[in-house]
Amino acid sequence: MGFSQLLQMDELAVQQNEAVEHILRGGRHLLDLIDEVLDIARIETGHLELALRPVLMADVVTEVVELNRPIAERAEVAVQSTVDLGDSPAVLADRQRLVQVVLNLVSNAVKYNRPGGRVDISCDTTSEGRVRLAVSDTGQGIRPEDMGRVFEPFNRLGADQSGMEGTGVGLALTKDLVEMMHGTLRVESVPEVGSTFIVELPLAVVPDGVRLGTRHGGTGSTPTFRVLLVEENLESLELVERVLSRRPGVVVLAAMHGRMAVDLAREHHPDLVLLDLTLPDVAGSVVLDELGNDPLTANIPVAVLSAVAGGGQVRRLLGRGVAGQLAKPIDVRALLSLVDAARAATGK
Ligand SMILES: Nc1ncnc2c1ncn2[C@@H]1O[C@H](COP(=O)(O)OP(=O)(O)O)[C@@H](O)[C@H]1O
């Protein structure tokens, strides 16, 4: 996929561009499937870790609506939320996983809708002290005989014939995630009228006087994870930036020279340094030494990018406190999992 993205940056003939679009679409589809299946496997083997904290429902809904805007516009579906930032309840949830849950429901509601249709998102608090989020659509609905199979993995209830892209795993994963957060997910549907998916999660108790921040300004939002990329090659630089733009909350700072990288690291104290070993001014190992010798930067994890994968040079560096290694050409998934792991380690 990285290389398809690189191809796209060239001047391509119309047909070539279409071919690259197909490769990328297929690649993204496969990547989504892999991500979802891996998540399900993690849940089943008890390897998925959640950080349950108070999260403002409105904040999550706002983010999801924004993420869906381009798809909704293309599908001519109006997405409306009555979840108000002013008096929205907080739930006890893992923020990132809750975004994934709401995103799956809203993107289904858009996908299985009709042109001119609408999606309504609302939220209230139940008498049992739970928060209920409802996502309603004006799609074709789900047939009564299919209702029992909606949450089965790989079951698309015949949607494969509709030409609509999908894997049939999204709702199975969504239900697993909700249940891991001590919640429930159910659906009500009237054929030809529409469906409503309802998530219930425990209300978070927020002490008086404490205000939860939102991602859109304020405190307490998911902190930004800053990656300093030290790379001379413009294309690789652009590729890494594009790949990391898939991860909300990740910001890339770039340096093309070793000296500049050291200065940037001292000044901005990034959470991770991705260091190419071949730089125009000094060797990557010099940058590594300078970062390691300065107390300001010594504790920043560094991962090296190197074309000489597995070579002795990298092995020696790994012995000197290098946190990880990525072979070039860069594999998108390897890059993402390295950044995800570094991010998990800092809790950002
Ligand atoms: N809002 C909805 N309206 C109608 N059918 C839906 C809706 N959401 C999901 N479905 C049906 O449930 C199936 C499973 O959903 P999901 O697991 O998200 O898989 P996918 O979207 O990849 O097909 C879909 O293929 C579709 O047939």
Ligand SMILES: [Mg+2]
């Ligand atoms: Mg889906």
